[in-house]
Amino acid sequence: MADLALDPRMELNPPLITSGATYAEVNQQISVITETAPPKQWYWVFFGVALPLLGLLGVCLTYLAFTGIGVWGNNVPVGWGWDITNFVWWIGIGHAGTLISAILFLFRQKWRTSINRAAEAMTLFAVACAAIYPIFHTGRPWRAAYWLLPMPNELLHMWQNFRSPLMWDVFAVSTYATVSALFWFVGLIPDLATLRDRAQHPVRKTIFGILSLGWRGSATQWRHYELAYLILAGLSTPLVLSVHSIVSFDFATSVLPGWHTTIFPPYFVAGAVFSGFAMVITLMTLARYIYGLENLITIKHLENMCKVILATGTIVGFAYATEFFIAWYSANQYERFIFMNRAFGPYGWAYWTMISCNVIAPQFFWFKKLRTSIPVMFVLSIFINIGMWFERFVIIATSLHRDFLPSSWGYFRPTWVDIGTFAGTFGLFLTLFLLFLRFLPAIAISEVKGVLHHQINTHAAPAGKGGAH
């Protein structure tokens, strides 16, 4: 096994799993996390940060439901405020999970196996956080389904307008949430069977027995399973590209200067992947630290993600430049005004925060020393997430706050409910993610074993096990 621990920089294709290099060891290392009490840092994050924020979310949403959406800062002229900013931001976060699980799978990128499970979980939880906003912005969340979904009902005697991009959005996001959940669960089945087989306590055995559906890992089952996984990856790939494209249609199909541009779909998708990978880095550096997964989530994985961030961040920067160029080149005075106002108007501070975080911050990843340093990538990933939040805020607020009639110009200020709801969604997100880390295998056990098998055959023959062939 000694040669598996070689310095990764010495080889062209460094091993993805740096120690614990037998199937049983991988099995043990990942499963044991779900079977024993979590390390003490976990309690810290859970009870110190996640639960209080979750409580705050409950308070804010209850207050909103009882009072009405006037408790938010939305008003004329900025009718879309933090609610849609946060919605778009959270949905964007989710995109990295699907990119890792589906697109990298189709490209046969083996490094995805150590991070795909947690990234898919992140997708689901981010979409759950995002879903809060469209549901609660109706003011009557208990009736939201009648307005959002085409349900025949005695309440309204009418149907939704399917020519509206907001309806496309409902279908895109709910399809995305459903397909991501299906994909995630299908991926979990073999690992749930592993947990079932390891379980000692009868209750635990029963729970994982039910969840794993009686999976046996027979060749017949794997045959259908692998094809199902491939098809789901093939479906999720165009789906994830469509989701943020359709989110961008909410803006692009309007006639508002600053929103009405054809660059939005690709620019939104690149931005979504950019912010999503930053969030994966934030979470993975924490998770591998808390659970000691350094041998499975290696520097190589993190470095690859930094490269994706560098690429997508540069695309986003290029899109900002293109927008400005087109505003000038169009010779449309309203378009020109919006962009000058965006950079040098009352929201200039937000614009330059966005530029610093999204365009300048990722450029540090050109240097190998910086993109292989955990503290550097952790800090930069947080900056990028701040920057991407500001991107959505800038697009929304600056295009609305100075409309065609100067007498109606205004300035958006969030209320404490706006801030509390946003902070609260972090509580929901962290709570769900920590519970996931605690109770479900955070790394795809069966997939890592597959990679390990490949690694054993290409890097070293297992000693005394007759692996040579």
Next chain:
Amino acid sequence: MATNLLARLNLPGFESESKKVKHYGVVANFDTPEDLLRAVRTARAAGFSKMEAYTPFPIHGIDEALGAPRSPLGKIVICCGLTGLASAILLQWWTGAVDYPLSVAGKPLFALEPSVPIMFELSVLLSAFGTVLGMFHLNRLPTYYHAFFNYSKAEGASNDRFLLAVEVEDPKFNAEEVKTFLDSCGSRHTELVEA
């Protein structure tokens, strides 16, 4: 086959047969996927046809070695996807142009272009359900009882063991012979498993 079915019904006349201990097959236990593959190929060459392998991760080449046909899942998914596409067109056309025609900015009540996003989304949604439920159906999931689990080391199949079962339905099945044969293939623990 017919006697098998009758025996399962537990009719009085078949009591003696139904009380006999039934077997699932002989299960062998290997250290590596390569050992398993070699055993499967040797067993196929020796004329065994009703075999099943149990592994912690998919082993490439095992389907060819076992002589398994291609999965028909793709056909199921295509049917579901087309159903999704058709239902999206019908939904948007019927609600917008027939049941509740609402003129917005003089635009046509139904046109293909603004219908594309939902056509795409519903195709994907139904295809995904088709994929997962189709896979469940082909794999008979959930199945909470299977004779394979009676094997004393069955839990190895989700950890680091590579198992091969020669089932009783195999025309060449003879417990003792199969056991000796699998042991000679390098099995670490061979066992006759009850059904």
